Amino acid sequence: MSGVIAQRYARALMNLAVQGDTVEAVASELDDLADAMLEAPQLSAFLADTRVSRAQKQEVVAEVLRQSGVSELVNVFVRFLASKRRFALLPDIREIFHRLADERLGRAQAEVTVAAPLSGGQERSLQEKLEALSGKQVTLTITVDPEIMGGVITRIGSILRDGSLRNQLNQIRQSIKEG
Amino acid sequence: MKFARTLLPALAAGAVALLLNAPQALAAEHEHVPTAMDLVYGAINLSVLLGVIFYFARKPVARFFRNSAGEQRGGYDDAVNVAQQTKAEVEAQKKKIAELEGELHRMLEDARGDAAEEREQLERDAAATGERIKTQAGIQVAQEMNKARLALREQLADETVRLAGQLLSSRLDDERRNGLVAEYISQLEQGS
Numbered sequence: 001m002s003g004v005i006a007q008r009y010a011r012a013l014m015n016l017a018v019q020g021d022t023v024e025a026v027a028s029e030l031d032d033l034a035d036a037m038l039e040a041p042q043l044s045a046f047l048a049d050t051r052v053s054r055a056q057k058q059e060v061v062a063e064v065l066r067q068s069g070v071s072e073l074v075n076v077f078v079r080f081l082a083s084k085r086r087f088a089l090l091p092d093i094r095e096i097f098h099r100l101a102d103e104r105l106g107r108a109q110a111e112v113t114v115a116a117p118l119s120g121g122q123e124r125s126l127q128e129k130l131e132a133l134s135g136k137q138v139t140l141t142i143t144v145d146p147e148i149m150g151g152v153i154t155r156i157g158s159i160l161r162d163g164s165l166r167n168q169l170n171q172i173r174q175s176i177k178e179g
Numbered sequence: 180m181k182f183a184r185t186l187l188p189a190l191a192a193g194a195v196a197l198l199l200n201a202p203q204a205l206a207a208e209h210e211h212v213p214t215a216m217d218l219v220y221g222a223i224n225l226s227v228l229l230g231v232i233f234y235f236a237r238k239p240v241a242r243f244f245r246n247s248a249g250e251q252r253g254g255y256d257d258a259v260n261v262a263q264q265t266k267a268e269v270e271a272q273k274k275k276i277a278e279l280e281g282e283l284h285r286m287l288e289d290a291r292g293d294a295a296e297e298r299e300q301l302e303r304d305a306a307a308t309g310e311r312i313k314t315q316a317g318i319q320v321a322q323e324m325n326k327a328r329l330a331l332r333e334q335l336a337d338e339t340v341r342l343a344g345q346l347l348s349s350r351l352d353d354e355r356r357n358g359l360v361a362e363y364i365s366q367l368e369q370g371s
Contacts, residue, residue, distance in 0.1 A: 116356050122364070129367040149347060150356050152363040163363040165347060169340045176336035177329075 006092035013077050013093070014100045020073060027094075027101050029074045034094040036068065037087075047087045057082055108136040113143045113153040113164070130154060 017026040037044055043064070047057050061082040065075045081087050102108055110130050112118075118126065123140060130138045134156055148164035155161075 114360065116353065118360065119357075122357070122360050125364050126360075126367075129364050133367060149344065150351055150359040152360055161367070163359075163366065165351075165359065166344075169344055169347075172343070173336040173340040176339060177333050179332060 003092065005086065006089045007096050009077075009081065009086065009089065010093045010096035010100060013073075013097060014104070016073055016077070018104065022071065022073065023101050023104060025071060026074055027098055029068075029070045030090070030094040030097055032068060033070065033074070033078065034091045036064070037090055044088060047082065054083065057087075061087070102136075106136050108134050108138045108156050109141060110138045111141050111143070111155040113145050113148060115144070115146050115148050115150050115164070117144055118142065126152070126154075130156065 013026065013030075014023070017023045043060075046052060046060065058079065061079055065078055070078070078087070078090070081090065081093075099109075108130075110127075112126065123142070127138055127140055130140075138156070148166045149169075150165040151163040151167070153160070153162045153164050153167075
């Protein structure tokens with residue numbers, strides 16, 4: 001349910017950012033705010049405390065926004081969020097906003113899992129192939145997991161391509177079980 | 180009792196006659212030597228006494244014997260009646276016993292018939308149950324065999340993959356890993 005609500009807020013913010021041609025800037029400011037929120041759990045606790053009045057919360061949020069020096073759009077958006085008691089959704093909104101921004105700007109995040117670190121050449125080659133496949137500018141997020149034994153696993157959005165040895169062994173196991 | 184009632188007057192009369200003649204008899208005994216006339220008087224007295232007794236006792240005695248015979252005849256008749264009734268009752272009881280024996284025989288026959296029918300039904304049920312158990316057992320055996328086969332296959336698959344994984348891990352070096360990455364990138368190209 002909170003995912004749906006966060007998506008609604010993220011889409012609304014995206015529409016406003018597109019109108020102002022500030023998608024990249026808004027994404028960056030959202031990152032800063034969400035990181036700050038994650039780094040200061042007492043802020044989240046304060047804003048979630050039902051004993052604190054809405055006016056006090058608005059005052060604190062306004063002060064945080066003033067100190068962070070965010071744009072007018074983000075400032076208004078976050079104060080609106082706080083007034084609706086949805087401030088806790090900010091990390092989710094940030095993530096969805098990034099995805100929407102990537103789609104709009106023709107970018108894609110590729111989660112890559114390998115058994116051993118890739119060389120620079122392998123990374124570039126993989127990125128090129130993935131960009132060619134998706135038709136988008138791909139950013140790699142590489143994770144090293146020796147459990148996959150060998151090969152590569154990539155995920156762009158909901159598309160998963162598992163070329164790991166572990167997956168091949170699992171397929172062999174499955175074919176033996178099925179006879 | 181009746182006899183005593185009828186004989187009592189006769190005895191009373193005899194006693195009166197004896198009392199009347201008693202003084203003469205006593206006087207003769209103490210004063211005189213018995214003579215022939217004394218014997219005659221004695222005989223007369225005895226005759227008179229017997230006559231009086233007969234006179235008064237004949238009717239009661241006759242009546243007594245008559246009554247006694249009647250009673251005996253009545254008793255005999257009663258005994259005959261009782262014997263006849265008893266015989267009839269014995270016959271009736273024999274008839275009843277015969278009927279009961281017949282009834283018992285029929286009941287036994289019925290019971291034998293029911294028992295035979297029930298035995299046949301039980302045999303049929305037992306056969307059906309046995310067949311059902313056999314079928315279920317067959318199904319269970321097949322299921323268990325299938326389960327065991329699957330478990331064995333699963334175990335075989337796990338063991339095969341485990342050994343293959345160990346073998347691959349021991350043989351995988353950087354060159355081979357790089358080869359796998361290159362192969363993956365190559366396949367991505369083909370996929371596009």
